[in-house]
Amino acid sequence: MTKKYGVAILGAGWVAGEYVKAFRDHPLTEISGIYSRTPGKAGKLLKLHGVEAREYASEDELFDDDRVKIVASCTPPDVRPQQLERAAKTGRHIVIEKPIALDYAGVKRVYRAVRDAKVKSVTSFVLRWNPQFETVKQLQADGVIGTMIYAEADYWHPMKTEYPSYPWAVTKERGGSSFISAGCHAADAIRYFAGEVSEVSAFSSGPKKDLNYTYDPTTVASLRFENGAVGKLSSVIEGETPYIFNVRLFGTNGTIQNNRVFSRKHYPGSLNYWTFPTVEPDSGDVTHHPFVPEIKHFLECIENDVESHAAIYDSYRSMALCFAIDESAANDGKPVKVDYKV
Template sequence: MMAQDDGRLGVAIHGAGTVASAHAASWQKNPNVQLISVSSRRPATARRFVAQHQLDCTVHERLEQVLADARVDIVDLCGPNHVHAEQGIAAAEAGRHLMIEKPMVLSSAENRALRDAVARAGVKSLVSFVLRWNPLFENLKSLLAADAIGDLFYVEVDYWHGIGAWYSGWEWAHTRATGGSAMLLGGCHAVDALRWFAGDEVESVAAVSNNRRALFEYDANVVAVVRFRQGAIGKTSVLLDCSMPYSFNIDLVGTEGTLRDNRLWSTKLLPGQSNWATLPSILPDSGDVHHHPFDAQINHLVDCIRADRESHCNVADAYHTHELCLAIDRSIAAGGQTVPLPLD
């Protein structure tokens, strides 16, 4: 750890778009870090970013400049999807801890390469599946841990978010080469939540898709059916063509109850229950990155680095989320055939 003289960890934000803005606001709240630099392939964008957030830091253009700066302990990668893997590998090989936006990779080869590079380097990492820190997610995980709904046998999580040319990242998001796929672009949040709530890995998946509006180079609407290793079954979907408010649907069904978003039915906890109990909580009901709990995510990463422990949301764990996304894409390419996991 190459902490500053005052003990704070030096942070470099690489990529100065919308999500980086939300990250910067959260980094500024953590007393154990100092923002060292902001960088972008468009230096003017980085300079505007620094001025907007009133930062006293260096502006760089290239990641190589960031990694050559001895003050930097953590690299926060916020660029377009297709550069995440290459930049993550470079940061790890330079001995920097990293926070990397999703998706962290666009192919199985990248998935393996990034996982292995981080493991070899021994650096701490966190992939930005930020909804793991959403208060409703925390409540649901607590109820599952307390066995509130008994043996979990069905898990369903959906990411329905109509995306079009209005999106600030549309230039790269809608193409296969730089956006990846519907599952990698946005559906990976639902796939990660599926794994997170199940507490298990998927052993097989079959998926179908369509591209009704033809806005994307890849199919924008996908539904996948999965079987987990311990016998539970599930479903996940992503709809990028939908015309409706952002929706992140969660259904967890057990032998003694059910959780539907923020509603609880539990014959074990509430034997006299006559209607759904509602959990007062902040819901994952907005696609606005400023609604996401980045404060908690960033605090978690900093704590992991300072305590020398691994995050539950590190690159090694996110490898499995991305592997499932890629298996879904493989099933679609094969006309909906069942794909076994692991892929390799």
């Protein structure tokens, strides 16, 4: 039986398989096909996951398929804006892999296309659906943190040469920067929990271990929030460490450091931090990431005609923060106001 929403995927790389599984198993969606610039790659991916669908010979063939109601972008970010603009202009809802684009012009291009076409969007800052993040968000809603005083987030994940995206992700032309290629997850997380950032001052350092990088793989930024709090962001994508993603939130009522909580107001008998067991954001492997709940959420948004909390209308701000950090780092830490105008 034909399902309600046909889904086409642009790109057949590492992350595309997670979307194939998520859409394959959702009761309202089916995979219509995949386009890859590498002939045969899409067909192999479909076969791997037991899906019968088309291997499109071209982008035009994909966009000419009337069955397609949702387009998921899993291509490198240098081609993402024009592909997603075309998808929105042809009336398709869109799933946006990160980074949205390599520059602010590209991000604005996607934003305006979605706005003008009145289609739905979701950006795969996928940790918003991670169980630890969901628990922290609920604790925050319950008042455990109170008014934010200080917040920080870290993305520490040295790029591995065996990752399929490695050859292009280490280049400035297609990877962009430490924050654009990877640290944007931390930028999104700090906004998600601590609010909008008004100003940044950042520094970066060039490659020391992996000399294939053509941009600085390590960047740290001091932040001023619109709510008066201050904070820090860092992105470290070379070195010798396992994947680590820190989120630390210090407030007037309590503090949450990853999955550790301290609040004398809410837990008066506590002598120190207590830890809640959960699925932590502790792996860079895409199979560990919560794409299934993200896609479930997105279909609910489409069905109920509501915007996702990770729609382009919100997520563009995470990219704006990354661009401000890069601008400051390029100017020896000069303070930069974050530009949210689209």
